Amino acid sequence: MNALLAAAADLVAIAVLTFGVYFPRHHRRDLVAAFLGVNIGVLAVATVLGSETIGAGLGLGLFGVLSIIRLRSDEITQTEVAYYFAALALGLIAGLGDLDAITGSLMVLILAALWIGDHPSLFKRYRHQVVRLDSAHTDEATLRAHLERVLGGRVVNLAVKQVDLVNDSTLVEVRYLAPSSVPVAVA
Structure with missing residues (x-):
């Protein structure tokens, strides 16, 4: 029983x-x-x-x-x-x-x-994206600044996955802190 x-x-x-x-x-x-x-x-x-x-x-x-x-x-x-x-x-x-x-x-x-x-309110402003940029970035500081402008947040971690100098592109995995004004759905 x-x-x-x-x-x-x-x-x-x-x-x-x-x-x-x-x-x-x-x-x-x-x-x-x-x-x-x-x-x-x-x-x-x-x-x-x-x-x-x-x-x-x-x-x-x-x-x-x-x-x-x-x-x-x-x-x-x-x-x-x-x-x-x-x-x-x-x-x-x-x-x-x-x-x-x-x-x-x-x-x-x-x-x-x-x-x-796994609660949505825990670290709710932290985001993760894999981004393909239409420009080749070989300097990490320049890449970080560009990503912060594009994503509108502070980059906390990035990992370049691929730089293609022939086709002028960069594939990067980025973790960033979104601005506090971005709404987040809570479940």
Whole structure:
């Protein structure tokens, strides 16, 4: 019966994580199915491993396989990786543990960490862009000044990915602080 309560708690937690935190902020429908599938799959595997007399080697091998599964068609962001790990952890906690105060608290802690860490109000003025400029910049100070004019904010970090002197272009990854007057949607 306690395993059923743990599974129910996991279903509630993954629903909150996926439908209450992730999707309203990122709107990637494809990852909703991925988070749910990973979580329920891990819950099922962890429940079987926790209840049967299966060797530790087989269990570690299964989780090794789960940890290297990756979608090859699309890159995912570091934020989405965090949601994947949260989905995995929620399933593992519920599948391997009994629902008690510690298990429930750990599940709430995972949800709270992502709710806070991915909240739109946290560092809301910091932006990240990959920009292709129609001029070749070989001097970082000149490039920084140009990007600050173009983006209208203070550049805090930049990484030149490509300078094409033949076609006169620069590809740069830039992190910048947007002016405080830029509106930001809060989910």
